[in-house]
Amino acid sequence: MRLHEIHYDDSKPIDGYGPGFFRIGGQVFDGAICAFSTGVVSWDGYGDMATILSKKDDIDVLFVGTGAEIAHIPADFRDPLEEAGIGVEVMASPAACRTYNVLLSEGRRVAVALMPV
Template identity: 30%
Template sequence: MKLHLTTAENNNLITAYSDSYIEINKQRYGQNLIVMPQTIVLDWHAENVSSLENNHFQEIIKLKPEVVLLGTGKTHLFLHPKNHQILTEHGIALECMTTAAACRTYNILMSEGRLVAAALIL
């Protein structure tokens, strides 16, 4: 699905997504990743939602976002609080949603100037 926001003022904009890729600034990536307005982390070692634990969020903590949007794939899933407790300890909110919803929400929050991270699982 193509997204319609056309400018991101030199920030990372999610321009399209599907079940097999995420497109950021018109460049396609076929792996799970983390995107923030000024950063893309391509070596996020999350295999799937059920494997996520506190250590998977260490890279995100270093980036110091206000909120993390966890894209859980096609299905909306929630993490047990113990699996993301480290984010709470650092004052970082976590919102779980489908990856499609996380892509759309990321673009909105990023365009508002929010320091948002989208941790996206295909």
């Protein structure tokens, strides 16, 4: 089996998560967050589209982590993002973290909005 080292350039992958927190680049963030290739910010949940839309020119796909289990997201959250040209993929937060890390390592223009587990 051949292993390949992953390089993230200046971006920081999600190192871990647990009840109510995420660890990114060795720093712990409590509560819901948005992670972009340029950094991490606190996120106020589905009512907070402004945080994501402010980076719309840098995002092709947004992964939405809905917590420990996959759940539907409100249409009034999804629709404005898609109208802005951002693809939205919904999954449980653990899967969203893993998927974000893989695409980030490929240099893709991705972001992730995460509800804590």
